[in-house]
């Protein structure tokens with residue numbers, strides 16, 4: 350059970366004693382959305398991030414989920430990716446492959462990774478084209494509000510600066526509205542060249558989860574979630590607010606330690 354669960358401005362906050370507790374509940378949440386999506390549409394489309402998220406998804410590789418989840422119906426995408434070779438230590442694909450995809454029976458052709466042999470600009474263009482094809486063939490649903498892809502689940506981490514995917518504070522791509530996937534060549538966090546989903550795609554998802562652990566992210570979580578005045582707009586995580594679906598924040602106590610009005614019983 351979550352130590353604390355509440356809604357703040359449409360955000361469903363779930364706070365756990367520690368990262369291990371969070372892991373169990375995150376696995377259950379993902380498995381439930383997978384089951385519902387497969388029941389409704391025959392497939393489950395999930396966009397991953399890199400960083401600490403993959404380790405926090407680790408319980409999915411264990412019983413009962415390794416056997417009960419219908420892995421062959423999963424289609425994997427990346428909400429952001431670093432433009433490096435897939436074998437590079439910085440690759441979000443490699444991180445997910447080593448930590449999750451190689452441990453469960455996902456169909457190889459359902460793993461939709463970026464083209465890592467071209468420039469960041471071309472990689473973003475190619476990735477958007479790939480997503481458009483899968484929208485046309487109805488593997489990915491489409492938003493009823495705009496023509497954006499509607500992923501069943503977008504899983505985001507958050508950096509200590511409040512960035513989500515590769516949408517960094519004060520970067521012009523925060524305002525990108527026309528493209529689904531864009532690129533940057535000046536990421537403040539290495540490596541500099543990345544592709545990223547834009548906010549319209551994140552807003553259109555059926556479900557978005559932001560998964561955050563550790564005290565180094567407590568200040569950014571506070572700025573993203575609490576009412577803190579005009580400067581709060583600069584925190585990209587604050588800009589995540591799905592128009593169509595649900596938004597859940599999974600946090601451990603350390604990440605939630607600066608949230609206002611959150612009290613834990615002794």
Ligand SMILES: O=C1O[C@H](COP(=O)(O)O)[C@@H](O)[C@H](O)[C@H]1O
Pocket residue numbers: 398399400401402429430431441505506507508509512513514515538
């Ligand atoms: O660079 C990135 O950082 C964020 C946050 O990473 P974390 O290790 O602090 O959780 C990650 O979500 C993103 O996918 C990645 O490219």
